[in-house]
Amino acid sequence: MARSGGVPTRGFPADAPARGAPRTAVGTAASSPLRLTAAAAAMLAVVVLLVVALLAAIALAGAESRTAAITSHVAQLTASGLATTSLGVLAWRRTWHRVRRPAALLAVGCGLWFAGQLSWFVSETVGPPLPDVSFADALYLGFPIFMATAVLVPLRRTRLRQLRVVLDGVIIAASLFVISWVLALTHVTSEENRPDDALVLIVSLCYPCLDIVAITMLLLGISRMPVNRVILGTLVVAMTLIATGDTLYAYETVVSSFQVGTAVDLCWLVGFGVIAVFASIAWTVDIRTVPAPTSETPEEWESSQSRVLSMLPYLPVMAALCILAVRNVVGSSDPVSELVTIVVLGLVLLRQYLTLRDNRNLTADLAARERQLRQQAFHDVLTGLPNRALFTQRVVEAVERHRRERRPLALLFIDLDDFKTVNDTLGHPVGDELVSRVGARLRRLVRSTDTVSRFGGDEFAVLVEGDHDSLAMADRLVGELRRPFALRVQPLAISCSIGIAHVAADADTPGVDELFSRADIAMYAAKRAGKGQRSAHHPAMVLPEADDLHFRPLLIDDLAAGRIHCLFQPIVALDTRQLVSLEALARWHVDGRQVDQGYFIALAGRSGLLPALTEHMLDLVAAHLAAWNEQFDCADLKVSLNVPPGLMTDLSFPARVVAVLDQYEVDPRQLALEITEDALLGDYRTTQVVAQRFRELGIQVWLDDFGSGYSSLLSLRRIALHSVKIDLEFVANIHRDAEAEEFLGAMLRMTRELGLVTTAEGVELAEQADILTALGCTYAQGFLFSEPIPAPAVEAMLRRGYGRRPPTVAPVVAARPALEAEVVERETPPAVPTGAVDDAPDSCAVAPVGR
Structure with missing residues (x-):
């Protein structure tokens, strides 16, 4: 009564990994080892007791005695029943089809074997006796059939791979057949032992043959599956024991008469006991930590297998050859085994040819991939040029x-x-x-x-x-x-x-x-x-960025330490040439030499320091205005300050400006903010809100460098502007170019129509000032009147007569600061906005200064 078994060739038992959970690398062992649970320990104890009981019965009552036979029947029924129960519980507890389906099929197979054993036990103890071929044999043979169904999972491979797997299976099965034939089946089929009933012979041969199929599939699985080798190896042990018992049963059935209660029964008892213990271990083990292979192809996996595992299918071949060699030495030969061995060797040669062919293809494939990888590593994908x-x-x-x-x-x-x-x-x-x-x-x-x-x-x-x-x-x-x-x-x-x-x-x-x-x-x-x-x-x-690397940390430190200085350039009324306001200009010195203003302001912009620089200048302007108001009673003096476009979209900026003015007790009407036309190109709606807020506070907003940017007439009406400053490019040639003069006149008429006060920048010649006066320009700023001067020079100017009639004194002009050799000091509008001015009372006159 032989009983065969097996397992699926793909990942049994292995539960489904959680969606999105990481999977272990193919070919690696489970991350959590199999543990002997309490249930498994109990089953193991039961199996051990059954084995001891059977051995004791054989030793005390004798082999083939009724006591030994009943003990053997009970022990085998218990072991197969435990295996059936354990596999059934495993199938019930696992929801993934890769576990539930094989476990259920194995449970059915073990259950059929249990039923066959029970029917035989009943027939021997109660009667009537079963014939040589009965329905019990069908139940017994159902076990290997269901086992084969459980392990039969198609492998997604190429035709060449499928052919190699088939050849491996045939080689293993034929080798196992040679071993079984030499050891037992040759005696079963010999003329002197051959039974008269052909059906008895066929049924007897079915047991070992089906066992060979089961063991073949297990060996194929354990040599090719990247996971669950412990599971497959355990079942190979169990299946080997069962197959051994089936082979001995077939031999004894034909040669003499098989009797229950011998040592042969230990093969079935221990085999099903191993299955029962292992299935109970799988109840509680987190099999998801042993995932089946997913993304890796069989070709990729096979290339990573060890030499021992890849040779595993050929172990039966070597065992068969060894047995044949021993048999030839002792002088015995058999045409069937020799013929099958020749076929096996031919299949091995064919298998090796296919392997060499496959290796050649893989080598060519790897060479092509290497060329492709080299091309991708050293060449641009888009142009094909070297990268x-x-x-x-x-x-x-x-x-x-x-x-x-x-x-x-x-x-x-x-x-x-x-x-x-x-x-x-x-x-x-x-x-x-x-x-x-x-x-x-x-x-x-x-x-x-x-x-x-x-x-x-x-x-x-x-x-x-x-x-x-x-x-x-x-x-x-x-x-x-x-x-x-x-x-x-x-x-x-x-x-x-x-x-x-x-x-x-x-x-x-x-x-x-x-x-x-x-x-x-x-x-x-x-x-x-x-x-x-x-x-x-x-x-x-040199790159500009190279200068930035040197000057940026210096600027950050000097700005934090308050070492950025403030100069003031007067703005005068063209009709009276009197001072009406001042424009505050930032100046920075490094090692006693002034850094070019255009580079300095641009560096602050690239470094994100313009807001901090503006707040520093605002603090200096407010402090100077507070001091001058106290010393000279000039509360109507106005100072303009350049503001970067980004701050005009900051809704909190007006509140910060007012906070600084309140700190120094300065009237907001003494401050004007100059913006460039860039401020009108971005988020003009927010700029409009901020400008309107400044108008409500009494702080005027002036448009600097008018005409040099991209502002439109519509933009001029959207923003609450008070004044515009004409860019120096429109002033430079008016004394020698009639068209330039006419164009500037048109600009001035347009600004007057818009209700804006105008200031001309870059006035350097008296002729330019006279033309501007004739064209109706209100204010002017430039070297003709004064260069940017420090605060003490402004105080000297205020001391001479701010608020009274203009004194008849020498012009007040500050000495030029020391400059770097490459810096041109001609005052041009800085990179941040400059200013404009509104009507002002009589103030200190600044006499024209020749160049």
Whole structure:
């Protein structure tokens, strides 16, 4: 009465992992080891007691005695019943079909074996006896059939892989058949032992043959499945015991007469006991920590298997060959076993041929993937050009050749001008197509020995080695890239800026990073020169960002320490040439030398320091106004302060301004805020609210550099403006250009129609002042009247006669501060807004000053 078993070849038992839960790597063991639970310990104790009881019965009452037979029947029924119950509970507790279905099928198979054993037990103890072939055999054979159904899970593989698996199965099954044939079946089928009833022979052979199928599937699973090897290995042990018992049963049934109550019964008892104990362990173990393989393909998994596991299917082959060798040594031979062995060896050779063929395909596949990975690692996907990594490697080699052989080289950095506009207006697909076309054109324009690379975005680079005119090449590239590109949407022309770093043969060999830096600096110099140009690097070139690295921390420290100074430039009434207001201008000195105002303000903007700078200047202005009000009783003196556009969209800004003025007890009407036209281009609705709030507080808002930006007449009416300041560009040539004078007159008439007070900036000549007066301009500001002066000079001016009739004294002009050699002191509007002014009472006169 042989009983076979098995398990699914894919992940049994393994519960479903939680959705989204991480899975362990394929081929790794479970993260939580199997534990001997209380239920498993109890079942193990029961199995041990049954084994001891059977051995005691055999030893005391004798083998094949009635006591031993009854003890054996009860022990086998108990073991198979425990296995059935454990598997049924496992199937009930697990919801995932990969566990529930195999466990349920195994439970049914064990239940059939239990029923067959029970019917035999009843027939022997109560009667009548069962015939040689009965319905009990059908029940017994149902166990391996359900076992095979439980483990039969199709593997998603290629045809070649499927053929290899089939060959492995046939090889294992044939080898196990040879072993079984030599040890037992050859005696079963011999003429002297062959039963007269063919049905008895067939049924007897079905037991070991079905066991061979089950063990074959288990060995296939344990050699190929990346998880649950402990489970499969345990069931292989159980199945081997059951198969051994079935083989001995078949032999004894045919040769003599099988009797219950012998040591053969231990095979079935222990086999089903192992299944029962292991199934009970699986009740409580978190099988989700042992997930089945998901994303990894069988090909990928098989390549990672160890040599021992990959050789596991061939262990039966070696065992069969060893048994045949021993049999030949003792002088015995059998045509059936020899024929099957020859077939097995042929199948092994075929299997190895398929393996070599598969390995050859895998090798070719890996070589193709390696080429693809190398292409992706060192080439740009969009253009196919070498990327930065490969280009840098070649530059390193070129630099080394220059060091050894004094071979000249040149590095060209190419940046497409206004490429962002192409992406923003025509879309990124068009931008990608343009980049691809540019790369193809660059490849055609350079020599085969040169290296063209795409660094990313709209940046390209060319490495030129040898005696070649890199300047001429750059000129050719600039000209050729100007030619329109025939894109799918429309023809498109674009320019480029090229920076050149040339290393002559007799020059010192630079480092790679230094060479890249030179080309980068030269490229930005070409862009600053107007784009669409090329520029060769020379030592005097530096990036603006390089200056920022030096000056930014100094600016942060000086601003925090209050070392930013304030100068004041007078604004006068053109008809009386009297002082009406002052514009506050920030000045910064480093190591006793003044930093260029344009760079200083731009650096503050790039560093996000304009709000802090404005608040610092507001504090200085309020402090000076408070002091002057106390000393000179000049509460009607107005000072204008530049405000960056960002603060005009800050709804809390008016409250902060008023807080500072209240702190120094300064009338808000003494302060004016100057904004540039940029403030009218952004969130003008918020700017309108902020400007209206300042008007309600008595603080005037002036528009600086009027005419130089993009403001419209509608914008001028939207914002609560009081004054506008005419940009100096409209004033510079009015004394020698009639058209400039006429245009300025039109601007002044327009502002008067809008009810705005006008101030002309940059007035340097008396002729300009006279023309402005004739055109009806109200106020003026410039070097003709005064340069920016420090607070003590303002106090001297106020002391001489602010609020009285103009004194007949020498003009009050401050001495120029010391400047850096490269700084032009001609007062031009700073990068932040300057100011305008309203009507003011008589004040101190400032006499015209000649240049």
